[in-house]
Amino acid sequence: QLQLVESGGGLVQAGDSLRLSCAASGDTFTKYAMGWFRQAPGKEREFVAYVSGGGVSTHYGDSVKGRFIVSSENAKNMLYLQMNILKPEDTAVYYCAAARRWGSFTSAGYELWGRGTQVTVSS
Numbered sequence: 001q002l003q004l005v006e007s008g009g010g011l012v013q014a015g016d017s018l019r020l021s022c023a024a025s026g027d028t029f030t031k032y033a034m035g036w037f038r039q040a041p042g043k044e045r046e047f048v049a050y051v052s053g054g055g056v057s058t059h060y061g062d063s064v065k066g067r068f069i070v071s072s073e074n075a076k077n078m079l080y081l082q083m084n085i086l087k088p089e090d091t092a093v094y095y096c097a098a099a100r101r102w103g104s105f106t107s108a109g110y111e112l113w114g115r116g117t118q119v120t121v122s123s
Contacts (some may be wrong), residue, residue, distance in 0.1 A: 009117030022079040022096030037094035
């Protein structure tokens with residue numbers, strides 16, 4: 001099955017940009033829908049972005065719409081999240097996830113998860 005490893009997190013200032021990467025291995029990447037989620041301390045895991053298998057369609061959470069862009073590079077089995085105009089409320093651990101069934105925008109719809117990468121945005 002697919003294994004996922006996130007990278008690219010760090011400490012940035014409000015207004016900065018950051019790009020997260022998720023490297024997938026172990027199975028055919030394009031079979032899966034891919035998602036980005038985040039979880040801040042004391043809060044539930046929140047949907048951030050979705051891309052269908054092969055990158056045909058995308059969908060975003062309301063809090064990041066217009067600022068974040070999700071993309072995939074199928075030849076390299078890579079998923080990306082370009083985060084622009086970052087805000088302190090974007091501070092969280094960001095997770096890459098994969099789903100065999102396409103079209104889910106909740107964490108319950110995803111079977112496979114990476115370990116996460118920390119993003120901290122200072123004001």
